[in-house]
Amino acid sequence: MSAVAPGLDELTGLRSSKPTWYAEYRHSADSLTRALGSLDHIAQVLSATGRGAGALCQAVVDATAEHLAAAWVVLVLAEDALPLASPRLVARGPAGAPVRTLDDLPGGVRRSVAAALAHPRVEPGRDDDGAVVVPLVIDGEQAGALVAWVGPSPAVTAGDLSILRIVANQSAVALLSDSLLAGSEALRQHTEELYAEAEQRARDLADRHRELAAAERRLDDAARREAVDLERHRIARELHDSVAQHVLSAGMAIEWCRPEVEHHGEVHQRLGHAKALTREAVERLRAAIHTLSSDHLDEASSRLPELLGRLPEQHRVPGLTVAVRVEGRPAPCRPRPRKHW
Numbered sequence: 001m002s003a004v005a006p007g008l009d010e011l012t013g014l015r016s017s018k019p020t021w022y023a024e025y026r027h028s029a030d031s032l033t034r035a036l037g038s039l040d041h042i043a044q045v046l047s048a049t050g051r052g053a054g055a056l057c058q059a060v061v062d063a064t065a066e067h068l069a070a071a072w073v074v075l076v077l078a079e080d081a082l083p084l085a086s087p088r089l090v091a092r093g094p095a096g097a098p099v100r101t102l103d104d105l106p107g108g109v110r111r112s113v114a115a116a117l118a119h120p121r122v123e124p125g126r127d128d129d130g131a132v133v134v135p136l137v138i139d140g141e142q143a144g145a146l147v148a149w150v151g152p153s154p155a156v157t158a159g160d161l162s163i164l165r166i167v168a169n170q171s172a173v174a175l176l177s178d179s180l181l182a183g184s185e186a187l188r189q190h191t192e193e194l195y196a197e198a199e200q201r202a203r204d205l206a207d208r209h210r211e212l213a214a215a216e217r218r219l220d221d222a223a224r225r226e227a228v229d230l231e232r233h234r235i236a237r238e239l240h241d242s243v244a245q246h247v248l249s250a251g252m253a254i255e256w257c258r259p260e261v262e263h264h265g266e267v268h269q270r271l272g273h274a275k276a277l278t279r280e281a282v283e284r285l286r287a288a289i290h291t292l293s294s295d296h297l298d299e300a301s302s303r304l305p306e307l308l309g310r311l312p313e314q315h316r317v318p319g320l321t322v323a324v325r326v327e328g329r330p331a332p333c334r335p336r337p338r339k340h341w
Contacts, residue, residue: 053171053178057090060171064148064164065092068132068156072109072149074099075171077136078117081143084186085179109149116145124161124168132156134164136172143172236292244285251278305330 057075065073074091091099102110112131120142124134130151136144146168150156254275261267305326 053085053174054087054090056174057087057171060146060167061090061092062096063167064146065096067163068148068150068160070132070148070150072099072105072147074102074105074109074113074147075136075144075168076102076113076117076147077144077175078142081138082175082179084183085175106149109147112149113145113147116147124165126156132161132164134161134168136168136175138172138176143175146171232292236289239285239292240289244282244289247278247281247285251275251282254278 061073061075064070071094072091074089076091077085077088089099089102091102091105093099093104099105102113105113108129109131112127112129112133115127116131116133116135121133121135124132126132130149132148132150134146134148135142136146146164148164254271258268258271258275261271308324308326
């Protein structure tokens, strides 16, 4: 069975026997051309996807203007929608002139844009001023609008609205992705700032810790010096009030006894020697008391090895050579812990 070649009516969808077949053919051809143009506009928009949200939104505005032959086209985000997305406004005027702000739009176009943002919708359509309004829908809610000023004359078909919805949704997806990327970048920067702040605080805490440790060491040194000073003054008072007085009393008793034994030569001589010893003992006690009571000792001489090294010079004995040798390493005297009330 041989195949039959398709006729004109099968190719065009028209029956050639009708008297108005040429008019229907022209209408079908125009619709086909318009559909091809719509697909071309969609392709232009999709090809701009990889260049970022700004390029894609500009492609949407240009494709809408070409598709509807619109003098003014505005793509705008609502004030409270996608706060991190950019751009928030892309618009063009006659002959593709760029529009920077909404104030640059004519009054009628500006009213249509304001009405589209003030009264959200989820379906595209025309308003009373002759503008085609297509919402930018994200998660079922309007985040902005694509507004094309075409005037009251040109007819806008359901196919046109479908094309505009496709490109508007593409721009909404691009703006949402841009907002998410901006949010992740802001989060990354905030995280880096938090890490930097934490590191700075750690360095500050380390510095404060070192300062506190140094202050604690100084307090410990001051406490040790205070303990040594208190002990020196205590020993000096003990020598002055007790030992020195006893030696002086012994010397006075010897001095009182000497006249009584003046005729006993050996006893008198021994008492004189004892008196000389008590006088020398009193002088040494006074020197020791003076040394212990001195407050001009520096920090180095307040340590035990240095104090011991000064003994041979401070207390010389005729006919006796004294040397001091310190072995081992001196250990610091830890003060008692201070009580906090």
